[in-house]
Amino acid sequence: xxxxxQTPKFQVLKTGQSMTLQxxxxxxxxxxSWYRQDPGMGLRLIHYSVGAGITDQGEVPNGYNVSRSxxxxxxxxxxxxxxxxxxxxFCASSVAGGPIDTxxxxxxxxxxxx
Amino acid sequence: xxxxxxxxxxxxxFKGAPVxxxxxxxxxxxxxxxxxxxxxxxxxxxxxxxxSRESIKGFTADLNKGETSFHLKKPFAQEEDSAMYYCAxxxxxxxxxxxxxxxxxxxxA
Numbered sequence: 001x002x003x004x005x006q007t008p009k010f011q012v013l014k015t016g017q018s019m020t021l022q023x024x025x026x027x028x029x030x031x032x033s034w035y036r037q038d039p040g041m042g043l044r045l046i047h048y049s050v051g052a053g054i055t056d057q058g059e060v061p062n063g064y065n066v067s068r069s070x071x072x073x074x075x076x077x078x079x080x081x082x083x084x085x086x087x088x089x090f091c092a093s094s095v096a097g098g099p100i101d102t103x104x105x106x107x108x109x110x111x112x113x114x
Numbered sequence: 115x116x117x118x119x120x121x122x123x124x125x126x127x128f129k130g131a132p133v134x135x136x137x138x139x140x141x142x143x144x145x146x147x148x149x150x151x152x153x154x155x156x157x158x159x160x161x162x163x164x165x166s167r168e169s170i171k172g173f174t175a176d177l178n179k180g181e182t183s184f185h186l187k188k189p190f191a192q193e194e195d196s197a198m199y200y201c202a203x204x205x206x207x208x209x210x211x212x213x214x215x216x217x218x219x220x221x222x223a
Contacts, residue, residue, distance in 0.1 A: 103150075
């Protein structure tokens, strides 16, 4: 049982490039989410999904796209990277996204945009 | 929308001293609050949650509805407690989880 996995661990992009951060979970969780972690800002929710085919915006969605075609996978796409997107990105999942559900986090992806 | 405030960015204490990490939230109902911890080079993980009324690694957290606080406490800090701590309630009526800005705890030898 691998839990929540993320790839890559590190990535350097040039401004304007696009890329996809991968996230997968093997716990059959319905709820998945993406956060970015910035110094002094804590964790901020980018997008989330309550099940396959359903996604919604979080606190800071601009510049990011998501899709949820399967229960297991929840990729995050950066269409045109900007230096402001330099951050550490965490994917998380929980059983159903309810108020008492524990969230399980991936190891993170450290992204630098030059 | 739910808001959560962790007023201290950095908290340094000596080993064996009591620790209190503050968390204040804005919500008039009965929120389910969590504390998550991130040790160096590790992923975020649940430390404890209000609904369980549990003590994990010597930490406890009491929900004070009058003060809208959910402070994390430990009577005697250990060096291995050094980490980043996040207070997190789910947003009322939505599937969004709101995290505080975090408090970095440093326990000095």
